[in-house]
Amino acid sequence: MKSVALFGAGFIGTVHGRNLAADPRVSLSYIYDADASRAASLAAELGAETADSVEQVLGDPAVDAVVIASSTNTHADLLTASARAGKAIFCEKPIDLSLEVAERAVAAVERTDAPVMVDFCRRFDPPYAALRKAVADGEIGEVELMQMSSRGPSLPPISYLEVSGGQMFDQLIHFFDLMCWITGLEPVSVTVTGSALVDPQVAEVGDVDTSVAVLKLGNGAICQIDAQRRIGYGYDERIEVNGSTSMVEAGRQRTGWVNHYEAGSVRTDGMHPGWFERSEHTFKASIGAFIDAIEAGRAPSPNLADGLRAQRIANAATTSLREGRTVAID
């Protein structure tokens, strides 16, 4: 039984807290949130204790692991302090909005033995894992072209966009990670174009809501990712990988598989309403994989290096979007 504490009782902290509380291998010990009432209400729901401070959690030798699900600007400090306290760490993405801060935190963590997993939960979506296996097994030959779509149902509040780091960082970071993970290839350059079509305020806060990123991979293959913040038909995400001999595709997912035959038309079940409904199962699988790893004494994956790589790509993509040029990726 692993004693796990949770930092952050907001939206995703609640998801992780409920998944941890339902895992028979876990005792959810403390919940700490800067907003004490949030921590108290989640702790009451899940039968955990409310902590008064980060120090209380990290100073308790009975705590084996921590889950960092608080606001992005807290991750780097919590990572460093938790690693120094000898805890295993499950950290929400991104490590920080600033690559420099993220790199400093990773360097500090690397001076400890703390095992760290970064929550690129989409890797735990079975269709995406199947794509990766097909590519690794040589089923499609050499990867030549990859196509991904990430299309959200509605524009998040402008106040959220202002602090999100922008569409490349906030929406596409998962797909930059999936691109590398599925193909086993690294990008060498990125070119992005984007527009603010949904609301002029998106441009006023320096962001876009509709974009296409084109990445060149190490073997010369091209990956194209299209992203929209507002589509009229639900949440739409899909990936195809075209190789020298054939193609694999994780198609768009509908909520059901029934065709309704009516006079003059055939209606099928529609898309998930949002990204969370489409991806909810991956959060349980992701945190479950973290518990698997620490129980077995294995290094968890994805790790901090994966987190930094996705951030470097997102940074280069943001520069390309702002400066209207192709940006090389080291």
Ligand SMILES: NC(=O)c1ccc[n+]([C@@H]2O[C@H](COP(=O)([O-])OP(=O)(O)OC[C@H]3O[C@@H](n4cnc5c(N)ncnc54)[C@H](O)[C@@H]3O)[C@@H](O)[C@H]2O)c1
């Ligand atoms: N992996 C994914 O797909 C995914 C999905 C959603 C969110 N996230 C990430 O999870 C993080 C949280 O997002 P959210 O949507 O739950 O936000 P949220 O605003 O709902 O929750 C954040 C919580 O952190 C708390 N907090 C702030 N400072 C704190 C501190 N110093 N210590 C402890 N708690 C503190 C806030 O009071 C709040 O309750 C973000 O970094 C976000 O990028 C990742």
